[in-house]
Amino acid sequence: MFGFDIGYIVIAGVFSLLSMLVSSKLKSKFKKYSKVHLRNGLSGAEIAEKMLADHGIRDVKVISTPGMLTDHYNPANKTVNLSEGVYGQHNASAAAVAAHEVGHAVQHATAYSWLGMRSKLVPILNVTSKFSMWVIMGGFMLMGTTAIGGTIAWVGVGLYGIGTLFSFVTLPVEYDASNRALAWLKNKNMLAPDEYAGAEDALKWAARTYLVAAIGALATLLYFAMRVASRD
DSSP states (O other): OGGGSHHHHHHHHHHHHHHHHHHHHHHHHHHHHTTSBOTTOOOHHHHHHHHHHHTTOOSOEEEEESSSSOOEEETTTTEEEEEHHHHTOOBHHHHHHHHHHHHHHHHHHTTOHHHHHHHHHHHHHHHHHHHHHHHHHHHHHHTTTOTHHHHHHHHHHHHHHHHHHHHHHHHHHHHHHHHHHHHHHHHTTOSOHHHHHHHHHHHHHHHHHHHHHHHHHHHHHHHHHHHHHHHO
């Protein structure tokens, strides 16, 4: 079957391994900087609330959410959701993650264009992600028997391309949120130098998880396109 030939398996395997390695490194960094306790004594939740207040954002709530590294900003109900390892903790990792998620809230409040674009892609992605692979494989199998097979395969590639586009649109959103977080932490003197260095390092590794995902998506898209083109 097309979706499981050696080329696809190699690409999927390589980027799955890279993703696992980066994710593992991120978890180790988070654990390392969780031991760097903040001299100001503020928790992740307090960091988030102060950053929101400093940006004049008063309609966003900071709440706790179960799990590890499940932190996120929800633009639908305007909540900064902090995991158990961030919300009530007083360390460099908690400060970094809390400020990063508030960075997304600041993006929302200031109508940051890349965040708006990503939000518009979400409902489309929810549909295309379910069918793109099946459409590609179906089209590929039909190419040997009917002329419309090639068209179907290219439609599938286009659907997969939406997911790839989403991955790349996510990059500036995540990097910008981290930049906003680090700028605020530094300008407001929220962290001591060693605490800030830990927060910065943790956010760099978090960003790399999105970078690997985007490159993997692009590599897979190009592979699909070349396979379909070679049989078209």
